[in-house]
Amino acid sequence: MLSPSRLSVYIVGLAAFLLAAGCSSTYYRAMEKVGIHKRDIMVDRVEDARNAQEDAQQQFKDALEQFGSVVALKETDLKKSYDRLNGEYEASRSAADTVSSRIDRIEAVADDLFAEWQDEIALYQNRELARNSSRQLEETKVRYKEMMARMTRAERSMAPVLDIFRDNVLFLKHNLNAQAIGSLQREFTNLEAEIGVLLDRMSEAIESSNTFIAGMQAS
Known part of the structure; x- marks a missing residue:
């Protein structure tokens, strides 16, 4: 017979499998058996999204720095520059x-949580x-929509940054010569501006996520 701790691990593992299989209602029931409800799942997923945005924020900063270091070079191994970018x-x-x-x-768990809350x-x-x-439900919905x-x-905001980045990486790949670096130098200002907008919006989203999490935990 499984111990309580091993049983909890088993149920959580089974729940993850059911979620991957698309059985959301069965997944929720399995999680509730170990004391994890939809609002807990929602908070966890908001935290995951916030962390992913923080990681993406740092990645785009690193990408811009790498882009800047390549365009600043006058003589370089262009193949290595392409590989880095x-x-x-x-x-x-x-x-x-x-x-x-x-x-x-x-969004998936929010729809289920709000529907259950309304029914109850x-x-x-x-x-x-x-x-x-x-x-409380309406207040939570308002905070959720803002977040x-x-x-x-x-x-x-990530799409235009990735578009500019991809175009310039491809151009460098197809033109491994000094003129390609010159073209990248002209594009750097555009990329810098787009990433600046993106980072600001990500900071706003991260702050909003923290506010939402705090509200869910306090209510």
Whole structure:
């Protein structure tokens, strides 16, 4: 017979498998058996998305620094320059994909949480408690919408940065000569501006995520 701790690990592992298989309702029931409810899952996913945005923020900063170091060189091994920039582009694209995936996971559990919450309000016999719960639900929805608006705004800001980055990496790949470096130098200002906007929006989204998490934990 499994010990309580091993049973908990088994149930959490099974729940993760069910989630991957698309069985969300079964996943939620499995998690509830070990005391983890939808609001806990939602907070965890918001934290995951916030952490992914922090990682992406640092990655885009590193990518810009690498881009700047390449365009500043007058004589360099262009193949190595291409390899470095391409590596930063791929890492940036991966970071962006992770952010998008984490946002999708938040939206999925939020829809389920709010639907369950609304259904359970109808079960109250005490009207005052029902009104209080309904008010809390609406306040949580407002905070959620504000947070998601900032997250998706930052998410959309990644696309133009990646487009500029990809175009210049490809250009360098196809033109491994001094003129290619000159072209990158002209594009650096555009990339710097786009990344500046992106980093600001990511900071806003991260701050909004922290506010939402604090509100969920306090209520």
